[in-house]
Amino acid sequence: MIEIYINGERHKLTANITLVEILALKQVAEQSVAVVVNQVIIPRSEWPHYQCQIGDQVEFFSAVAGG
Amino acid sequence: MSLNDHQYILYSKQMLLADVSEQGQLTLMKAEVTVVGVGGLGQLVAQYLAASGVGHVHLIDDDKVALSNLPRQLLFSANDIEVNKAQVAAKKLQQRNPDSQVSAHPTRLTSDNYQTLFNTISPQVIFDCSDNFATRQLINRIAVERHLPLFSAAISGDQGQWFAYLPESVLTKNPALNTKPHGCYHCVFPADSLLSQNCSQMGVLGPAVGIMASMQALAGMNHIIGRQVEFGVLHRFDAKRLSWSKATMAIDKHCCVCR
Numbered sequence: 001m002i003e004i005y006i007n008g009e010r011h012k013l014t015a016n017i018t019l020v021e022i023l024a025l026k027q028v029a030e031q032s033v034a035v036v037v038n039q040v041i042i043p044r045s046e047w048p049h050y051q052c053q054i055g056d057q058v059e060f061f062s063a064v065a066g067g
Numbered sequence: 068m069s070l071n072d073h074q075y076i077l078y079s080k081q082m083l084l085a086d087v088s089e090q091g092q093l094t095l096m097k098a099e100v101t102v103v104g105v106g107g108l109g110q111l112v113a114q115y116l117a118a119s120g121v122g123h124v125h126l127i128d129d130d131k132v133a134l135s136n137l138p139r140q141l142l143f144s145a146n147d148i149e150v151n152k153a154q155v156a157a158k159k160l161q162q163r164n165p166d167s168q169v170s171a172h173p174t175r176l177t178s179d180n181y182q183t184l185f186n187t188i189s190p191q192v193i194f195d196c197s198d199n200f201a202t203r204q205l206i207n208r209i210a211v212e213r214h215l216p217l218f219s220a221a222i223s224g225d226q227g228q229w230f231a232y233l234p235e236s237v238l239t240k241n242p243a244l245n246t247k248p249h250g251c252y253h254c255v256f257p258a259d260s261l262l263s264q265n266c267s268q269m270g271v272l273g274p275a276v277g278i279m280a281s282m283q284a285l286a287g288m289n290h291i292i293g294r295q296v297e298f299g300v301l302h303r304f305d306a307k308r309l310s311w312s313k314a315t316m317a318i319d320k321h322c323c324v325c326r
Contacts, residue, residue: 032261034301036314041255041301043319059314061303062263063256066223066271067108067198 004056019047022058033060068093074166078120091292092120096166098291099123101190101215103176103206105152106130107276108220108283109196110142115284117160117167121291124160124167125188126153129175139273176202181209192287195219196280200262204324207252210234211325216290216298219252220283224269227279227304230316231286231296235325238298249299254319275306 001012006022013022019035019042035042036059042050052058070078070089078092098121102109105128116124132140132147132155140152147155157171172184176197193215195206203219210217214236220229230252238246282302290296299316320326 029261031257031259032263034255039313040315040317041250043250043254043317043322044257045319045321061226063200063260064221064223064226064228065198065200065203065262066269067104067106067196067221067276 002054016051019050101125102194104196108280111280112284127172128153218287220279225306230301233298250316250318251325253324
């Protein structure tokens with residue numbers, strides 16, 4: 001198990017968990033968010049094989065398009 | 068080109084900044100820019116650009132002024148309702164500062180007309196002040212194809228986002244810009260992204276829109292006058308908590324727009 005932070009909350013998850021698996025765990029639709037890991041926006045195409053590390057700060061946010 | 072006495076006084080506060088000076092003012096006055104969308108964001112961006120003396124400001128919008136726009140789109144008044152926003156804005160800004168040529172393009176920017184439109188204008192930067200995801204994707208594509216630095220802002224409800232993007236073709240030719248390659252809008256939000264809510268369904272407070280527009284206009288002006296701008300960083304603003312966060316826009320190696 002590793003400890004990572006998702007939108008500021010501490011979680012204990014299996015080692016090598018990927019971003020896609022985290023989104024599924026949190027029941028977040030992949031097309032509805034951008035994912036930030038340690039202040040870097042990780043492109044969606046990398047999520048299936050992007051493995052989280054101990055202490056990672058993961059955030060999701062949606063696009064806004066109004067003006 | 069040189070400044071006359073009136074212009075020296077008019078732009079004195081800008082030129083008092085040591086790294087702007089007369090040279091920076093003249094650079095602004097030679098600049099040509101495009102603002103897409105003349106709503107909450109665009110009407111304020113356009114005011115700052117034209118009032119600061121930017122040489123030529125193109126305003127693109129097919130929308131008309133509506134009563135519900137007035138609390139945040141302060142360039143417009145009740146007399147302007149039902150009139151095209153780009154035309155109203157161009158007329159008012161041109162009157163306020165004749166140094167800036169302001170051109171109205173009262174049309175909706177689409178994938179069908181953008182080539183024709185951009186073949187007739189020569190902006191050196193583009194401001195995305197649009198109000199929908201499809202147009203934002205199109206503007207990002209135009210920035211890449213036309214080698215234009217992009218200054219983009221958006222807001223819905225209490226959530227604002229802005230970023231500056233420099234196409235790789237531009238930064239390769241301008242090493243002095245001291246910018247590393249970074250992701251484009253499509254790298255962050257691919258075209259098939261789902262937005263939680265349509266902006267027309269969301270409320271917004273005028274000053275929150277103004278903050279995003281001000282950041283966008285300031286970043287663009289800084290770039291034009293040669294100041295260092297942090298490209299490739301998405302800034303998020305929570306208008307309720309008044310807090311900011313930011314994240315680097317990584318390149319998507321599979322991006323169909325910028326790769």
